[in-house]
Amino acid sequence: MESSAENNKIIQTQVIIIGAGPAGAMSSVFLSKAGIHHIIIEKEIFPRDKICGDACSGKSVFVLKKANPKWLDEIFINKAENLACNGLLFVSPNGKKLSLPFSKTGQPQQHAAGFVTPRLVFDNFLFNKITSPYATIYQKATVKKITRENKAVTVEIEYQGGTRTITSPLIIGADGDKSMVRKTFVNNDMVSKTGCVGLRGYYKNVSGFHENNFIELHFLKELLPGYFWIFPLSNGNANVGVGMLSEVVRAKKINLRELMLHAIQNNPNIRERFANATLVDKIQGWGLPMMNKPIPLSGDHYLLTGDAARLIDPFSGEGIGNALYSGMLAAQAAEALLKENKFSADEIKVKYDDVLYRNIGDELKMGKLLQKLSRQGWLFNLVVNKANKSQTLNTALTSMFSDLDLKKQLRKPSFYAKILFNK
Ligand SMILES: Cc1cc2nc3c(=O)[nH]c(=O)nc-3n(C[C@H](O)[C@H](O)[C@H](O)COP(=O)(O)OP(=O)(O)OC[C@H]3O[C@@H](n4cnc5c(N)ncnc54)[C@H](O)[C@@H]3O)c2cc1C
Structure with a gap:
């Protein structure tokens, strides 16, 4: 489909994807399945890290299975890098614990419901699955300009010391929290004001994990609405972090790093488990774009996926699953749009936004409601008490x-x- 890859020539393709994280990779995988030629533009070189809790839940497992069930086997067999996760430990603000094993039936499952894998590993795993005769990848490429005219989107990139101009009737924004695609096309973008901010640090020698590798969410009263997490990893290390609403951090002038370290040193449920623990690298932060209310996810000739579309669950902070899921739906929408050769905002809305909201709209609304309720520490204590x-x-x-x-x-x-x- 590419007319030429030479410098300064216009390269035409059926779909352009910006970003090769979970959302972009899954868009690419499903476009290739449908035999659709596309170009992926990524600013980093894989393997690359992404600041995250590294926990993949049932939604991720569901989409990976749809993409290729064998990939799940590959993940669960590789115990050196991926840790099967079999449950969740909730700790309420008053310190009460609630264990929630994922297997409800008690029957052995083919796979665990979720897994924890450093994003350096997981995203590279997905990236390697993109390879196909239909996919052309530009890594370490800098997007200079995105324009929309003459019923097409044109992207100008700097790549290997030269300039490339790529054009297509449809662009998929899979470029994460600071999405350039979103900034180009969406007016009054409020994303930075409606999200959450999170910190992550890898620690070694954290003790006291559940024998079945439960991930842990500690709802400390000083962090509501938000939580402190400890997720075990296969190499014996732990992914440790905190997340909190940006508006609360700003309004109360909270130093989130200090709160995280304070919990590690002082919280009675946490401090002993860190007695011999050391930080493996530095504590780093990144945004979690969440949805306050349903917003348009597309317009003429473009659509947004994953964090670029603000699809992180407002309560759990989970975004990998929805990134994968929206990537899959984006590719399916692209297939339908290309068949009809129609790329107007109305057409894309019907084939993408409406389908996505029909499937996960209620879930996102519920997440928002739970996030609001979780501001009340007493209510949390009550729920954990009841759930026991x-x-x-x-x-x-x-x-x-x-x-x-x-x-x-x-x-x-x-x-x-x-x-x-x-x-
Ligand atoms: C602290 C923290 C903890 C989290 N914990 C969890 C968790 O445990 N479980 C979970 O499910 N979710 C978690 N999340 C959310 C999760 O990390 C995101 O929802 C997920 O990474 C979204 O995937 P994505 O593909 O949309 O974006 P990303 O993973 O951000 O990928 C975007 C890609 O686009 C590329 N890119 C960006 N800009 C450009 C550009 N201009 N040109 C070219 N390429 C570009 C980037 O290099 C990147 O490769 C957490 C987030 C944070 C910040």
């Missing part, structure tokens, strides 16, 4: 992280009646 007694609530909380269908239970009145009676 009510199997229904216990299962529902597990489903937030591991099961897509079970989340729908939260909309049924019978669900709340059962909790009331500790069922």
Whole structure:
């Protein structure tokens, strides 16, 4: 499909993807499956790190399975780099613990519901899966300009000392939190004001993990709405971090790094486990763009995926699953649009935004509601207390992280009646 890869010539392709993280990689994988030629432009060289908690839940497993079930086998067999995760430990602001194993049936599953893998490893795994006769990759490329005219999008890049001009009827923005695609096309972009800010540090010699590798969310009262996490890794290290709403950090002038270190040194549930722990590298921060209310995810000739579309769950802070999922839907939308050769905002909305919101809109709304509720420490204490007694609530909380269908239970009145009676 490319007319030429030579310097200064205009290269035409069916779809341009900016960014080769989970959202961009999955867009590419599904475009290749559909036999659609595309160009991926990435500013870094893989393997590259991404600041993250490194926890992949049921949604990630679901999309990877759709892409290729063998990839899950590859992930779970490689125990040196990937740690199968079998449950979740919630700790409420008053220090009470709630264990939520992911397997509800007690039956052995083919795979664990989730896994923890450093993004340096996971994103490189996905990146290597992009290779296909339909995909052309420009790594270490700098996007200079994105323009939209004459029913096409044109991207000018600097690559290997020269300039390339690439044009296509559709561009997929998969370029993360600081998305240039979003900034180019979306007016009044409020993303920086509506997200969360997170810090991550890798530690060695953290003790006291659950024998089945549970990931841990500690809802400390000084961090609400937000939490401190400890996620075990396969090499014996732990991914440790904190996340908190940016508006609260700004309004209260909070030093998040100090709060994180204070919890490690002083919190009675945490400090002993870090008695012999040391920081492996430095503590680093990055934004988590979350959705306050449904917003347009596309327009004439463009659509946004993953963090560029602000698809991180406002309660759990989980974004890898939705990045993969939106990448898959973006490719499916592109296939339908190319068939009809229509790329207007209205057409893309029907084929992308509407499909995405139909599938995960309720879940994002629920995340926002839970985030609001989680500002109340007492309510958290109550929920953890109840969930220790009510199997229904216990299962529902597990489903937030591991099961897509079970989340729908939260909309049924019978669900709340059962909790009331500790069922
Ligand atoms: C501290 C923290 C902890 C988190 N913990 C978790 C967790 O445990 N589990 C979870 O599911 N989610 C977590 N998240 C969220 C998760 O990291 C993101 O949702 C996820 O990375 C989104 O994937 P993406 O592909 O949309 O974007 P990214 O992973 O950010 O990938 C974007 C890609 O685009 C490239 N790019 C950017 N700009 C350009 C440009 N101009 N030109 C070319 N390329 C460009 C980047 O180099 C990058 O490779 C966390 C986030 C943070 C900040």
